[in-house]
Every structure is written in C-alpha cells, then in structure tokens.
Amino acid sequence: AQTVTQSQPEMSVQEAETVTLSCTYDTSESDYYLFWYKQPPSRQMILVIRQEAYKQQNATENRFSVNFQKAAKSFSLKISDSQLGDAAMYFCAYRDGNQFYFGTGTSLTVIP
C-alpha cells in the first residue's frame, strides 16, 4: 500500500523568509502524481502545487516550488518570501489511480 510520510508536525518561519516542508512516499509505480494541499483554519483544502512523476523538471507556482527526487521518493515544498496568509496545515498527497493518499500534515506558523 502506498504511504505518505510528513516527518515535521510543526514548522515556523519568519515573514519574508523561506521554509521547506518535507514529504516522503512509498510506491512501486513509475508513473504517478504528487500534490501539496493547504488547509487554512477555515478548513477548505486548497491545491498548492502538483508534480507529475514523469517530468524531471520541478514544478513551480509563484512563491511555491517543489524539490522532487524520484529515486529517493522525496517531494519537499519550498515557500519563498513567506507571508502571514501562508499559515496553515500543509498536506502532501500521492495519487494512485482514483485514490489519493495523504500525509499527516505539517502545521506552518508564520512569525511577523
């Protein structure tokens, strides 16, 4: 079974600084998708960024980028120029067919 591990339950970052959230996963597949979702205190889960495993280039969305290491099965999220609105739970997710597997989340605090 696929598993997703987020080893950092909590992280904090100074406003305007950069933070990296870690994620590792386990799979025997060669083609798959990985996602980072953000869940603010309002609870609505929002897609931050996605990565197709067949693409070697790391995905980037504005201040958010990933470091995808396929051989190491690692998929970290980098947030640059952190803003107060980035404070939330962040979940890493792996898609297998029509089923998504989520990690346990990292709670990010942004310090003014």
Place this chain on the structure above:
Amino acid sequence: ETGVTQSPTHLIKTRGQQVTLRCSSQSGHNTVSWYQQALGQGPQFIFQYYREEENGRGNFPPRFSGLQFPNYSSELNVNALELDDSALYLCASSTQTSDVLEQYFGPGTRLTVT
C-alpha cells in the same frame, strides 16, 4: 472558494444512530470523493462516485455507504455510529476527463458522536 458545498456544517449524533452528509460538486464535475479527517490526521479516502456508481473504496466498513445523483451531487451515509466516527468529513469533486484528476474540496462537515 472552490464551488463545492457541504451540509450541514456541524452535526452532533449519538452512538448507534445514523447520519447523512451531503455534497454538491463544482459545476462540470462528474466525480465525487469522500474523505474522513480525524483530528490531527490527514484525510483518509472513504470512496469515490463516478456517474452514480461507486468507483473505488478505501479501508472503511460497509456501514459507510454513499450515493451520487444525476446532477452529480452526493451523499455519505454512516450507520450504527461509533465514537471513532467523530471527524471532519470532506468531499472533493473532480472530472474524469482530466488526466491529472485535480480535486476541489468542500469546507467539510464536522461530525461529533457522543
């Protein structure tokens, strides 16, 4: 806002009772997935409905059942509620026409079982 709505927002039930949660998918989406998110945990996949048929199921007992209607809205039914069923229930809509299967989540229903 994603356009996915869920009702009710909060619900309190007693052990042994039955509950129905509802989800309206985003316009144009024909697939709805349901997740259970226990406190401090990530969402766990319950099942998915595509064109009114169950299209995949996670490791949940049969007392968790669902429906999808012709307008692609969906219901999650839980029978014989247990204390451990207390959680945030999320639905997510998507379209099978997209290879990426990007999901859009609703705000969730907080279920408390006493």
